[in-house]
Amino acid sequence: MSEILLRGKGVETFYGKIQALKGIDFEVHKGEIATVIGANGAGKSTLMMTICGTPRARSGTIVLDGQDITQMPTHEIVHLGIAQSPEGRRIFPRMSVFENLQMGATVDKLRHFDEDLVKVFALFPRLEERRNQRAGTLSGGEQQMLAIGRALMARPRLLLLDEPSLGLAPIIVKQIFAAIKKLNQEEGLTVLLVEQNAFHALRLAHRAYVMVNGKIAMSGTGAELLKSPEVRAAYLEGGH
Amino acid sequence: MSVAPKNNSTSDDGKALTSSALAKDLISTAVITLLILIPIVAMKTVIGQGVISIVYRFGMAFALTGIVVGVRLFLHLFVWHKAPSAASKSTAASALKTVSVSETIAKYIAPGLLIFALCFPVFTFFHPIWDKRVMDLAVYILIYIMLGWGLNVVVGLAGLLDLGYVAFYAVGAYAYALLSTVYFPQWFGTGILPWAFYITLPVAGLLAATWGVVLGFPVLRLRGDYLAIVTLAFGEMIRLVLVNWFSFTNGPQGISVPKITFFGLPFKDAPGSFSDFFGIQFNRIHFYIFLYYVILTLALITYFVTKRLRRLPIGRAWEALREDEIACRSLGINTTTTKLTAFAIGAMFGGFAGSFFAARQGFVSPESFVYIESALILAIVVLGGLGSQIGIVFSAIAIMGSFELFREMDFMKAVLPSGTEPIQFRMLAVGLAMVLMMRFRPRGFVTKREPTVFLKEKKSVSGDLVAEGHG
Numbered sequence: 001m002s003e004i005l006l007r008g009k010g011v012e013t014f015y016g017k018i019q020a021l022k023g024i025d026f027e028v029h030k031g032e033i034a035t036v037i038g039a040n041g042a043g044k045s046t047l048m049m050t051i052c053g054t055p056r057a058r059s060g061t062i063v064l065d066g067q068d069i070t071q072m073p074t075h076e077i078v079h080l081g082i083a084q085s086p087e088g089r090r091i092f093p094r095m096s097v098f099e100n101l102q103m104g105a106t107v108d109k110l111r112h113f114d115e116d117l118v119k120v121f122a123l124f125p126r127l128e129e130r131r132n133q134r135a136g137t138l139s140g141g142e143q144q145m146l147a148i149g150r151a152l153m154a155r156p157r158l159l160l161l162d163e164p165s166l167g168l169a170p171i172i173v174k175q176i177f178a179a180i181k182k183l184n185q186e187e188g189l190t191v192l193l194v195e196q197n198a199f200h201a202l203r204l205a206h207r208a209y210v211m212v213n214g215k216i217a218m219s220g221t222g223a224e225l226l227k228s229p230e231v232r233a234a235y236l237e238g239g240h
Numbered sequence: 241m242s243v244a245p246k247n248n249s250t251s252d253d254g255k256a257l258t259s260s261a262l263a264k265d266l267i268s269t270a271v272i273t274l275l276i277l278i279p280i281v282a283m284k285t286v287i288g289q290g291v292i293s294i295v296y297r298f299g300m301a302f303a304l305t306g307i308v309v310g311v312r313l314f315l316h317l318f319v320w321h322k323a324p325s326a327a328s329k330s331t332a333a334s335a336l337k338t339v340s341v342s343e344t345i346a347k348y349i350a351p352g353l354l355i356f357a358l359c360f361p362v363f364t365f366f367h368p369i370w371d372k373r374v375m376d377l378a379v380y381i382l383i384y385i386m387l388g389w390g391l392n393v394v395v396g397l398a399g400l401l402d403l404g405y406v407a408f409y410a411v412g413a414y415a416y417a418l419l420s421t422v423y424f425p426q427w428f429g430t431g432i433l434p435w436a437f438y439i440t441l442p443v444a445g446l447l448a449a450t451w452g453v454v455l456g457f458p459v460l461r462l463r464g465d466y467l468a469i470v471t472l473a474f475g476e477m478i479r480l481v482l483v484n485w486f487s488f489t490n491g492p493q494g495i496s497v498p499k500i501t502f503f504g505l506p507f508k509d510a511p512g513s514f515s516d517f518f519g520i521q522f523n524r525i526h527f528y529i530f531l532y533y534v535i536l537t538l539a540l541i542t543y544f545v546t547k548r549l550r551r552l553p554i555g556r557a558w559e560a561l562r563e564d565e566i567a568c569r570s571l572g573i574n575t576t577t578t579k580l581t582a583f584a585i586g587a588m589f590g591g592f593a594g595s596f597f598a599a600r601q602g603f604v605s606p607e608s609f610v611y612i613e614s615a616l617i618l619a620i621v622v623l624g625g626l627g628s629q630i631g632i633v634f635s636a637i638a639i640m641g642s643f644e645l646f647r648e649m650d651f652m653k654a655v656l657p658s659g660t661e662p663i664q665f666r667m668l669a670v671g672l673a674m675v676l677m678m679r680f681r682p683r684g685f686v687t688k689r690e691p692t693v694f695l696k697e698k699k700s701v702s703g704d705l706v707a708e709g710h711g
Contacts, residue, residue: 052570078572086570092563095556096691103560106553107572132691154572 003030005158005190006051006082011060013043013050020046022214023060028158028192028207033184035193035201035222037235038211044194045087047211048162051192052084053077064158079107083156087163087194089147093136097127100135100146104153112155120149123179141172148179158190159183165197173197177204198235202226210235259347262316266309273308277301299365313348350630357536361529375528379535379600381640383593386539388620388632390589393546395618396627397555398582399562401468403614404455404475408448408587410482410609412594415444417495417604418488434504437599441592448591449584451478456583460576463565475614482606494605497598502530531600538596542589543629549585558582559627619670623677625684634685639670 006028013021020043028034038044050057053074062070069077078084083104092100101120105113121128124145130138135146144164151159161180165173177200183189184204195201202208205222210231218225225231282301283294364375387409394402420436432439459470482489489495501507505514507527514530515522549555557578560568568575598604620639624631646669649662656662681687 054566054569073574074569075572075574078570084570086567090564090567090570092560092567094563094689095559099556099559099691103556103568103571103573106557110553150571 004028005030006062006064006192008047008051008062009060011047011050011057011062013046013055013057015046015055020214021050021057024211024214024216026209026216026219028190030190031184031188032206033180033191033193033204033222034207034209035195035205036209036211037195037198037201037225038217039235040196042211043214044196044211045162046214048084048087048160048192048194051077051160052082078154081155081157082160083107083151083154083158084160085144085147085151085162085164088166089140089143091135091138091143091146091150093134095135096132097135097138097146098131100150101127101153104150107154113153116153116155120152123152123182124149141168141176144168144172144176145179148176152183156189158192161191161193163194163196165195165200173200180204198231199226202231262313265316266313269312270305270309273305274301277304299362302359302362353630353633354540361532364525364529372525372528375525375532377641377644379528379531380644381636382532382535382539383597383600384617384620384640385633385636386535386542386593387590387617388624388636389539389542389546389629390586390593391617391621392586392624392627392629392632393549393558393589394582394586395621397546397550397562398558398579400579400582401464402471402583402586403468403611403618404471404473404478405586405590405617406609406611406614407455407475407478408451408590409594409597409613410478410606411448411451411587412444412591412596413598413604413608414482414489414495414594415447415591416440416595416598417497419443420497421495433498434501434506436498437500437595438503441595444595445588445591448594449588452583452585452587453580455587456580460579472611472614475609475611479606479609479611482609489606492606494603494607496603497601499527499602500531500534500596500599502526535593535596535600538592542592545585546629554578554581619674623674623684625686627689628684628686631684631686638673642666642670642673 004027006026008024008026011021011024011026012019024043024047026034026036026047036044036047046055049055051062051069053069053072053076057070060070061068064077064080064082067080069080069082072080092103095103101117102110102113105116108116121131126142127145127149130142135143138146144166148159148161148164151161164176164180168176180191180193181204184191193201193205202222202225208220208222208225209216210218210225218228218231220228226236278298278301281304282296282298284297285292286295360378361375364371387405390408391402391405394400394405416437419440420433424432424436424439455471455474459467462470483492485491499507502514505512505517507514507524507530509522510516513522514526520526546555550559557568557573558581560571560573561575561578561582565575568578597608601608616639620632620635623635623639624633643663643666646663646666653660653662656665677684
């Protein structure tokens, strides 16, 4: 549990002259679920994208398992074992579900395609039902399942999930979070989860960060933050 | 492909034909018809001056066989096939049937077109009206089909809007022209000249691919409108260089180049020529028929290579790139190499076509590579349905064929202002046709996208769901 898989130190990212990340320190340990919560525009997704190298951090370092990945091109970072389910899902709408999953296995060069496909279908049976359907015709929840499934096909060491609950019905959100928990507990997959849905995310997380205006405002275990009065006031009460 | 007939056989309709059974039926029909027709149609006895001689009419026998098979196919698909399903109780079952029938037709279009294309020159022997002009038109259309297929890799699959495709066509043409007239005689002597086309063809493809990469590098970060403008400029740049670099390209006067030979045997009425070698009467039509088969081969290579590439990781990466570039990167796809390979492979096919164009024409000049050519090729790809290879065939035939039709329409002179020829209105008509097309069939002729892989059952993607006007 204690071995660090991903560590960021003083990460600063700019969009032109606008500073989106103002010196972020974070760590994700092997086998845990870490979460970053925060309001719109706090820089959560920017942090996610910076880990993946688009845009690159202007200063600070991001280290994956002892290897500095701060300035690497995105596709090389992905080859080191970070898979992402990006914000807004970004599935390939005109390709079939099956083809989408196949694209996910690019990094793995389709070596374990069949067994991984069985695993993804076991996790999300809905995808199996819709395997030959155009991905663009799936419902929002199914598209999110597909985006996660596609990321899993890369056999990642670290799975980045950017707002998997975005725009989904509560019951689907529950299913998605149950699947994330299952992945973590049964497969030992390390997950970094960015969420606005603080309640679900914190309940799941071993380690949690609260981002405000491009800075980490608070950190602790999920349970700690869930109890913290500031977090409750800002992100939990009134919402759920 | 083998999974599709399941639709037919699983239905409760016992009389439904699977595609293999249909193929067997059609082949046996063809064989029986031919066996009957050969004695009674193909050989005709003629009595003249006390001797009975036989006139062979195999062409007519084959044509009649073709008609019989065609009618039988039609009956299978629409008449015999439909009747039991209409009689079946559930409407759902008959709805299923309609789907499978239209899928069956779709399945036969490509092979049907291929067989037609392969047999096409045979007709010229039996129809004196269909002379070399028709062959020449067919060659011309095939060049554009090939260019359409080449551009389809860049625009249809990778989703990179390229308005300067004609530049690669020009590179291919000038590669052949310059190598065969200037450099090959210098390097290897004039003995090589009859073979020039065959040696230059791969070189022209490589050169065009190189230029594809050269264009690709600066535009890697561009998409949509911006990319279109840069590629447009690139096309014009190549043309202007060809016009102005007089010492190298002979400028606007162009270059006369040797025409294509039959693997070293020229097409002319002289000893050592094609007709002399095979001991047949010299006829210009041989040249056109040979041209036809060369461009058909090149076009088919383009078709099958593209089709194959679509199933490989690189082809899937192209399509994914068209869909979502950011998602591509986050899946570990190197978008730089993916874009460059799309440009290079598209350009390579353009280069092949250009080289062939020069060898057919016997002359190249910058005038053949103006912007409107790029626009035409793009129009062919878009009208055919982006990404659809069969659609491109139809749209190329429609556009290029209609150009030729305008030459024939003398009767139009009665309506047109005096002193004008119908041909001058061809662009107007094509423009109008395109406006109408975009109004009524905005996604092109063929709007289905076939998935490249299937799991257990095949299901093509309906055109209704394909995004419109996607840049």
